[in-house]
Amino acid sequence: QVQLVESGGGLVQAGGSLRLSCAASGRTFSSYVMGWFRQAPGKEREFVAATSRAGDNIYYADSVKGRFTISRDNAKNTEYLQMNSLQPEDTAVYYCAARAAWTIGLGPQEYAYWGQGTQVTVSS
Numbered sequence: 001q002v003q004l005v006e007s008g009g010g011l012v013q014a015g016g017s018l019r020l021s022c023a024a025s026g027r028t029f030s031s032y033v034m035g036w037f038r039q040a041p042g043k044e045r046e047f048v049a050a051t052s053r054a055g056d057n058i059y060y061a062d063s064v065k066g067r068f069t070i071s072r073d074n075a076k077n078t079e080y081l082q083m084n085s086l087q088p089e090d091t092a093v094y095y096c097a098a099r100a101a102w103t104i105g106l107g108p109q110e111y112a113y114w115g116q117g118t119q120v121t122v123s124s
Contacts, residue, residue, distance in 0.1 A: 002026040002098050002113050009094060009118030016086050016122070022079040022096030022115055029077040030054070033099040036070060036081045037108055038092035038120075045095070049081065050104045059104055064090075086122045093117040 008020040022034070035050035049060045049070035058070055069082040079096055097111035105111060 004115035006115040006118040020081040030074040040092040
């Protein structure tokens, strides 16, 4: 089992940047595919990005491609999401998630472990 704790959220103006971190503890971090999801008020949780166990295979949602960068440091048991050119529509609670599998999953139902979430608010 793995425990996940996100940090780095906050309030930023449109066009600004934030870097989210997700610290993992418990079972070996490199055993998990890691992802980021977000959920805005009144909306379903949606996929943002995911990285394979070694970090050599990465997927992004079309809405964040070219603006967000996912990465992981297996030596530090930490996953990151660098978010640039933030827009008001990026406002949401951001969650990191872990999947004990070899393949990347794009749906929240494919991830068994979740952090508590961190709020990102982008003002116009």
